[in-house]
Amino acid sequence: xxxxxxxxxxxxxxxxxxxxxxxxxxxxxxxxxxxxxxxxxxxxxxxxxxxxxxxxxxxxxxxxxxxxxxxxxxxxxxxxxxxxxxxxxxxxxxxxxxxxxxxxxxxxxxxxxxxxxxxxxxxxxxxxxxxxxxxxxxxxxxxxxxxxxxxxxxxxxxxxxxxxxxxxxxxxxxxxxxxxxxxxxxxxxxxxxxxxxxxxxxxxxxxxxxxxxxxxxxxxxxxxxxxxxxxxxxxxxxxxxxxxxxxxxxxxxxxxxxxxxxxxxxxxxxxxxxxxxxxxxxxxxxxxxxxxxxxxxxxxxxxxxxxxxxxxxxxxxxxxxxxxxxxxxx
Amino acid sequence: xxxxxxxxxxxxxxxxxxxxxxxxxxxxxxxxxxxxxxxxxxxxxxxxxxxxxxxxxxxxxxxxxxxxxxxxxxxxxxxxxxxxxxxxxxxxxxxxxxxxxxxxxxxxxxxxxxxxxxxxxxxxxxxxxxxxxxxxxxxxxxxxxxxxxxxxxxxxxxxxxxxxxxxxxxxxxxxxxxxxxxxxxxxxxxxxxxxxxxxxxxxxxxxxxxxxxxxxxxxxxxxxxxxxxxxxxxxxxxxxxxxxxxxxx
Numbered sequence: 056x057x058x059x060x061x062x063x064x065x066x067x068x069x070x071x072x073x074x075x076x077x078x079x080x081x082x083x084x085x086x087x088x089x090x091x092x093x094x095x096x097x098x099x100x101x102x103x104x105x106x107x108x109x110x111x112x113x114x115x116x117x118x119x120x121x122x123x124x125x126x127x128x129x130x131x132x133x134x135x136x137x138x139x140x141x142x143x144x145x146x147x148x149x150x151x152x153x154x155x156x157x158x159x160x161x162x163x164x165x166x167x168x169x170x171x172x173x174x175x176x177x178x179x180x181x182x183x184x185x186x187x188x189x190x191x192x193x194x195x196x197x198x199x200x201x202x203x204x205x206x207x208x209x210x211x212x213x214x215x216x217x218x219x220x221x222x223x224x225x226x227x228x229x230x231x232x233x234x235x236x237x238x239x240x241x242x243x244x245x246x247x248x249x250x251x252x253x254x255x256x257x258x259x260x261x262x263x264x265x266x267x268x269x270x271x272x273x274x275x276x277x278x279x280x281x282x283x284x285x286x287x288x289x290x291x292x293x294x295x296x297x298x299x300x301x302x303x304x305x306x307x308x309x310x311x312x313x314x315x316x317x318x319x320x321x322x323x324x325x326x327x328x329x330x331x332x333x334x335x336x337x338x339x340x341x342x343x344x345x346x347x348x349x350x351x352x353x354x355x356x357x358x359x360x361x362x363x364x365x366x367x368x369x370x371x372x373x374x375x376x377x378x379x380x381x382x383x384x385x
Numbered sequence: 386x387x388x389x390x391x392x393x394x395x396x397x398x399x400x401x402x403x404x405x406x407x408x409x410x411x412x413x414x415x416x417x418x419x420x421x422x423x424x425x426x427x428x429x430x431x432x433x434x435x436x437x438x439x440x441x442x443x444x445x446x447x448x449x450x451x452x453x454x455x456x457x458x459x460x461x462x463x464x465x466x467x468x469x470x471x472x473x474x475x476x477x478x479x480x481x482x483x484x485x486x487x488x489x490x491x492x493x494x495x496x497x498x499x500x501x502x503x504x505x506x507x508x509x510x511x512x513x514x515x516x517x518x519x520x521x522x523x524x525x526x527x528x529x530x531x532x533x534x535x536x537x538x539x540x541x542x543x544x545x546x547x548x549x550x551x552x553x554x555x556x557x558x559x560x561x562x563x564x565x566x567x568x569x570x571x572x573x574x575x576x577x578x579x580x581x582x583x584x585x586x587x588x589x590x591x592x593x594x595x596x597x598x599x600x601x602x603x604x605x606x607x608x609x610x611x612x613x614x615x616x617x618x619x620x621x622x623x624x625x626x627x628x629x630x631x632x633x634x
Contacts, residue, residue: 128549130513130523155543159525162478162510166517171479171595174508187599193505196402197411200600204593240522241553249546258544261633290634301563308528308564309546314398314504315422315563323633334398340604344631346623352612359607361631362623366616374617378624382634 057206058091061144063137063151063161064109069101074152074213074258076112081179081216082150083113088181092116094144095225098125098133103227110225112218118144120230124239128156131240134163136232141168146206148179148186153210154258165208173201173209177320177341194314194337213258214320249309256312259293261323264312264339266297268328268349268368272305280305282372283327289379295319295339297329313338325375328368331356348372386440386532386555390431390498391485391515392459394452395421395505404601410475411601420455423500425568426561431498432463433566434532441465443492447484447591449473453584461571461579468492470589478506479595482514487590489519494556496537501526501560512560522553528564 062082065075079095086093092115097106099121106119120136137160141149149164151157153175165172173179177198178189186207192199236242256262265283270276287294296306298313312319314334324342329335331347331354339345340359347360348371357363364371396402397417405412420428431442444459446452447470456467470484489497497519499512509525516523528548529540537557540548542564571579613623627634 130525131517134513134517155526155541158509159513159541162508162513163517163523165510165595166479166482166514169595171477172508172510172514173596174478174510188596190507191604192507192601193396193400193402193411194398194507195604196400197404198602198604199598200602201596201598203596207596241524241551243549243551245550246543247540247548247550249548253546255545307546308562309542311563318507323627323631332399333401337398340607344627344633345607345610346627347610357610357612359610361607361610362626363610363612364614364616364619364623365612366619370617371620374620375624378620379634382624382628 057145057147058086058089059144059146060086060089060091060093061141061146061149062093062095063157064095064097065152065154065156066097066099066102066105070105072152074154076218077213077216078150078152078211079109079113080219081211083219083221085148085179085181085186086115089147091147094118096120096137096140098136100126106227110223111221113221114225115223117225117227118230119227120232122232124232124234124236127242129239129242130160130163133160134167135234137164138167139232140230141206148207148209151210153212157210161208161210168206168208170203170206170208173207175212176209177212177215179209179211191318191341194318194334195341196337212320214260254293256293256295256310256319257317260321261290261292262295262312262319262321263287263290263292263325263327264295264297264329265300265327266329267299279368279372282376286372286376286379289376289383297335326356326360327372329356330354331359386434386438386495387493388431388435388440388442388496388498389489389492389494390427390442390444390459390464392424392428392444392446392455393421393503394418394446394448394455395503398422398504404603409598409601420458421500421503421505423502423561423563426563426565427498427500428459428462428464429566429568430530430561434496438532443468445485445488446470447472447476447481447589456584457579457582458571460582461575462569463575466585467582468585471586472589472591474591476591477594477596478508478510478514480591480593482511482518484589484591486515486518489515496532496555497558499558499560501562512558516558521556521558523558524551524553525560526562527559528562530559530565
């Protein structure tokens, strides 16, 4: 069995992303178990300096595909490269982050490698001589342990795997491809920016979510949602929402947490005015610490919460913001 | 335009999922099934595009014979024909994509629509895999779609609420996300249609799974929590616990 692990390290703004470094950390730990090397793969122009630093985060070798064809994201362009490098490095496992980009191209790359995909994994390790990956299914209502007959292709959930601190002198190798922009089937032509600086609920370390209990932001709930935003700003958190809130058009659907929204695992999840439908609980019960604020002390959300306050969101949320601000100041 | 919508029969999202006696699959007792949530956006997109550009929307699924219920729902919404690749096995995204691609090679197609993710297996992979197997372009997680002069103009939801605009030549694969449209309810005419539609059934030609489930476990139980107090007066105590006990802030 081959022993190397190829890790696609996602970059943004000419730097590896946190999720990309987390995947590299997982790749290094897996490579150590296998007795092989972790090979980091980066794409795009202008990353030479960053590529040279990856030995500090678990890379034994770095491959850089700096060609102009990788300046703009293409699902098939990236899938083709990763498939090519998986073969070239004789990888036993190919890893990337379970981000909108990683989920998109890794499925295509795995299929090109005639393999399945272990998507959105929360653990990966060698057991009994096989690579086993653990992935939440049914939005976290169950955990599946999976293995592959050959190479294991996997995407790793952000904020679950630790970044490695290593002192490896990792050489950087330039990777060439035989195709150019004209050969691609799909290329991103334009990126329409969402709200600037907005944190994504799937990637944030802290999420504060609002439910129907906050009421209509265009009516009597206006102050409640402003209060929730203030709490989020104070904590550096992303704002999430329940399905009822999204279906009512109160928040964009990208904010929805739950089985038909995003599955999140932040270190702190604060549910405000959310009763806790099974679909919502499934999407957030992987959070490290859960706080619930609800006026109804029998609400199902209190069954999964580590800490709860029974009370009106109108009063409790501003009091929480003030208390957090004081603690964070000291 | 020949549109094919690929759908999956999956446990409803309110289902309680418990590992079964084999420890690898879930116990189906008491579980209800429906069209996987996101596939409904694909069905609606297919019907809207057919209504606008003419042509035919065919719905295709891989699953047990009882999946004819979900296929008939798609017909009742407005699809024209239905095909079922019959299999009682649990297939992963790779095996599903291979079986679908084998069938799709025999069907004329300009546009292949999928839900971006399934609510059960949640690999979010089948659409991209079919695209690779058929050598087609693919846009996943699509929240806006227009077809003009043989080109699909799509917007996909990316990180941080950004949207990526991508134009791909038909034939193409598009996977659909919430926000693309509002799936319609079947009307009386649709329901009558669904009743008399003959579903084209054939055995599925699927390879072994790419990833094999060796174990299915319930999620670790969360330790019992505590109610810190009532009303805004409890806020300080709560923050104190988060800081000193849970150490998350």
